Amino acid sequence: MKSLKIGKQTIRFLSAPSLVAAASVVGPKEGRGPLSQHYDIILDDPINHTESYEMAEHTMLLQACKHCLTKANMQEEQIDLILGGDLLNQILSTTLTARELQRPFIGLYGACSTMAESLLMGSICVDGGYAENALCAVSSHYCTAERQFRYPLEYGNQRTPAAQWTVTGAGAFLISHTQHSPVCIPCGTIGKVMDYQIKDANNMGAAMAPAAADTLAAHFQDTGRTPKDYDHIFSGDLGKVGSDLLKNLMKQKGYALIEDNYTDCGLMVFDPKDDVHAGASGCGCSAVVLSAYILDKIRIGAWKRVLFMATGALMSTTSSQQGESIPGIAHAIVLEHREDGMK
């Protein structure tokens, strides 16, 4: 059998599956941000007319999935596989969404790296012929993440300057074998869990940056490429502190990132005046930026090749309280513009 592995951690997809449609749903605060006019749906209320924030997150994800199918002009029955996850215990929002959609479902957890993780898994399944159409969906919600990982919403405390703000947002993406699209996924790099002994739960960027640097360096080594080979490189939600750390680490590894072609999605969602300290975070952060902004640029051909890497802090509140450090992970996928997909 012909190996589809390149180097140590990178895999290639023979058919380069198409990313045929994407949808983004965001909360009101995100809707006021710099990417305001790019989102598909902006909620008028963080609780999305439901009884609880958990239900709000679930309905937001469901909206994203349905909107993605509408954009792809597809019926729910045509979906062979749903791959997705979120930040809540038992990946609640995604499970409830899969309960609603009644299609085969594999739940994923990679903290905030779930976006790239689901796209990797979706591409593997579609390329391997195990699914014709795979729906990759992730979500996060500021209010549900706060109550699970931090304090009640109305509790009055100050955040440290390195703290990040969880994005209220959901993204759904359809990877398909059957349809042509100007966006395709030729390869990706699966990350390792890295832990540089960061214990500060208010500095997730620092916990994730070593994993991001490791995955990026592995990708460049495996493919023989350099940062110059990409029109743009995106990291998921490292924030200000984490992305500065990543730049330093990459310089040490001999793959210095170029200032104007590297951006962290965590610095794109909120208005800096909006008191979000080091930037945005959450599965929804990289998902909505990918859906609303990055894919459009590739679709029109402004960018020919983009590296999208989502980063996750695999923190458990239990192990964190027991003094364990925060493990980080990052997965990367390559997105390319395909000329013949325009038809």
Added chain:
Amino acid sequence: MKHNIPDSVIKNYQTMVRKLTPKSPLGSGCLRAFVVGGFICIIGQAATDLSHVYLDLNASEALTFGSVFLVFITALLTGIGVFDRIARYAGAGTVVPITGFANAMVSPAMEFKAEGWVLGTGAKLFTIAGPVLAYGISTAVAVGILYFLIGW
């Protein structure tokens, strides 16, 4: 050693993290806490003094009134979603006076109402204030015993 990463690499990285992580602004933070905390104390003192004069309460009743007044105002501001914004500005200025305690009780009560009155609000009411109560009361008991033994 964990995960085969050399100690020197970890050390270098942690130095880099310390260098690149912005520090909380100590000077302006203290100043804000001082001004807002002081202002809250003025309100408390005013409530105490005025209740002594106008509501005809004796000195000890007036002190209780001052506390109750601040707790009520905090609960109200927490309920309408304003208190956390003041606290974000003031930091310890709102945490240290009795307002911090009131907010620590009211905010989980509101937050966990979605899980029901018993397993939600009831069970989670003391999640933030609990440790303060447990160790505050323990300290009071220990000091009380010491006081009894030395017998001033």
